Amino acid sequence: MRSEPYELFYWPGIQGRGEFVRLVLEDVGAPYVDVARQPAARGGGVKRLLAVLDGALGVYPFAPPILRAGPFVIWQTAAITRFVGERHGLAPADDHGRHTASCIAVTIADLVAETHDTHHPTSVEIAYERQRPAAAVRAKSFRTARIPKYLNWLERILAANPAGVLVGHAISYADLSAFQVVEGLHYAFPNTLARLQPTLPRLHELRDRVAARPAIAAYLASSRRLPFNEEGIFRRYAALDPKHPAK
Amino acid sequence: MRSEPYELFYWPGIQGRGEFVRLVLEDVGAPYVDVARQPAARGGGVKRLLAVLDGALGVYPFAPPILRAGPFVIWQTAAITRFVGERHGLAPADDHGRHTASCIAVTIADLVAETHDTHHPTSVEIAYERQRPAAAVRAKSFRTARIPKYLNWLERILAANPAGVLVGHAISYADLSAFQVVEGLHYAFPNTLARLQPTLPRLHELRDRVAARPAIAAYLASSRRLPFNEEGIFRRYAALDPKHPAK
Numbered sequence: 001m002r003s004e005p006y007e008l009f010y011w012p013g014i015q016g017r018g019e020f021v022r023l024v025l026e027d028v029g030a031p032y033v034d035v036a037r038q039p040a041a042r043g044g045g046v047k048r049l050l051a052v053l054d055g056a057l058g059v060y061p062f063a064p065p066i067l068r069a070g071p072f073v074i075w076q077t078a079a080i081t082r083f084v085g086e087r088h089g090l091a092p093a094d095d096h097g098r099h100t101a102s103c104i105a106v107t108i109a110d111l112v113a114e115t116h117d118t119h120h121p122t123s124v125e126i127a128y129e130r131q132r133p134a135a136a137v138r139a140k141s142f143r144t145a146r147i148p149k150y151l152n153w154l155e156r157i158l159a160a161n162p163a164g165v166l167v168g169h170a171i172s173y174a175d176l177s178a179f180q181v182v183e184g185l186h187y188a189f190p191n192t193l194a195r196l197q198p199t200l201p202r203l204h205e206l207r208d209r210v211a212a213r214p215a216i217a218a219y220l221a222s223s224r225r226l227p228f229n230e231e232g233i234f235r236r237y238a239a240l241d242p243k244h245p246a247k
Numbered sequence: 248m249r250s251e252p253y254e255l256f257y258w259p260g261i262q263g264r265g266e267f268v269r270l271v272l273e274d275v276g277a278p279y280v281d282v283a284r285q286p287a288a289r290g291g292g293v294k295r296l297l298a299v300l301d302g303a304l305g306v307y308p309f310a311p312p313i314l315r316a317g318p319f320v321i322w323q324t325a326a327i328t329r330f331v332g333e334r335h336g337l338a339p340a341d342d343h344g345r346h347t348a349s350c351i352a353v354t355i356a357d358l359v360a361e362t363h364d365t366h367h368p369t370s371v372e373i374a375y376e377r378q379r380p381a382a383a384v385r386a387k388s389f390r391t392a393r394i395p396k397y398l399n400w401l402e403r404i405l406a407a408n409p410a411g412v413l414v415g416h417a418i419s420y421a422d423l424s425a426f427q428v429v430e431g432l433h434y435a436f437p438n439t440l441a442r443l444q445p446t447l448p449r450l451h452e453l454r455d456r457v458a459a460r461p462a463i464a465a466y467l468a469s470s471r472r473l474p475f476n477e478e479g480i481f482r483r484y485a486a487l488d489p490k491h492p493a494k
Contacts, residue, residue, distance in 0.1 A: 060407070062400055074346050100306055103326055106326060107323065121364075121368050123385065134368060
């Protein structure tokens with residue numbers, strides 16, 4: 001289809017939103033360069049990412065992740081995963097399914113944004129440590145209302161599809177996004193997810209099924225898969241996920 | 248192309264995210280039914296919207312706005328506006344432009360979500376009045392960092408395009424979304440926007456150009472255009488947009 005490798009531009013050092021893109025690229029086996037993780041001497045590093053934000057590719061992406069695919073420059077996680085998924089057969093083949101997969105992936109991106117806001121409810125410019133009281137309120141709402149709303153919704157979609165995937169008959173990029181958000185939430189909110197897991201059997205089956213795909217399993221075991229950490233979107237702060245939360 | 252009118256499902260009584268969809272439908276002159284604003288006796292009302300959320304159309308949309316277009320059911324604002332825009336010629340004709348328009352529209356949807364969070368920073372289940380302190384902090388960050396970041400970005404895109412539109416040579420659905428978010432921000436943050444307006448000449452020119460399009464002008468003057476109010480996303484709360492903010 002194209003021989004030039006894809007170029008992914010994302011902050012080095014964290015999984016973040018870039019991870020949703022990496023998973024799709026890894027699954028389809030598309031050659032790609034994770035540009036900001038390459039040495040600056042070889043045209044990589046954050047400097048190159050900042051140049052791209054500054055218009056170096058002829059468009060002005062708002063924020064990473066950004067994918068360069070030959071003549072195309074695409075940003076916004078769910079737009080990128082859709083693009084790569086549809087190009088490489090990791091998407092439903094019919095229009096109805098394509099629309100549904102895209103809408104689900106965009107909704108998962110919303111859940112990711114809400115996850116981020118649990119540790120930064122009032123300002124992205126202020127450190128978590130300086131907005132703990134608001135974060136505690138937001139995290140409580142997230143644990144008790146938002147996580148259940150989103151994950152029950154995914155579970156319900158799965159319950160309606162005997163194929164055990166979110167759309168159609170085969171794993172799509174939307175399922176990979178579901179995998180990643182479930183993994184991230186288990187990391188960041190382990191107590192909440194442990195409580196909810198028995199009510200989300202299909203979602204966890206899907207999670208396991210994605211993790212077992214050969215290309216994904218190989219990726220997860222590689223050094224390309226960064227560990228979750230407290231610089232990313234999914235952060236484990238004990239105060240935001242108490243073992244025995246007050247009612 | 249299709250004779251059956253589109254069906255839009257959105258909360259009645261507010262512009263909200265539904266307004267981004269309405270503007271595109273109105274501009275292209277597509278027949279549509281704003282279902283939840285129809286009488287329940289004629290199959291409308293919130294009850295019908297809730298049924299659709301509950302799977303009545305064969306899929307499970309996460310949240311309104313939802314568009315039914317013949318066999319397709321699409322949710323997420325930017326996905327709907329892209330779908331309608333591309334179908335009716337209110338989008339770039341080339342793939343590169345289509346990608347860029349979509350990425351811009353999704354980014355504007357992020358700005359809309361951030362606008363909402365200024366009055367609900369800690370929980371959507373708690374009234375604004377009960378989260379005022381956190382809202383004040385979030386709104387300050389929004390006024391001083393986020394609004395300028397987003398709107399300067401749009402201004403910069405416009406500065407790079409002699410056609411004075413966000414993508415390509417003609418107005419697209421992305422420009423209509425820019426119009427609506429600028430209008431909404433002027434409503435909700437009048438003091439901030441008045442201060443910023445001189446630095447955003449192209450964006451305001453685009454705003455005026457969209458408003459002057461015959462179908463849009465007719466729509467804005469009609470009773471179909473709901474006024475902004477404090478139940479929607481763009482809310483005017485004096486405390487969140489002080490005339491003379493402290494440094």
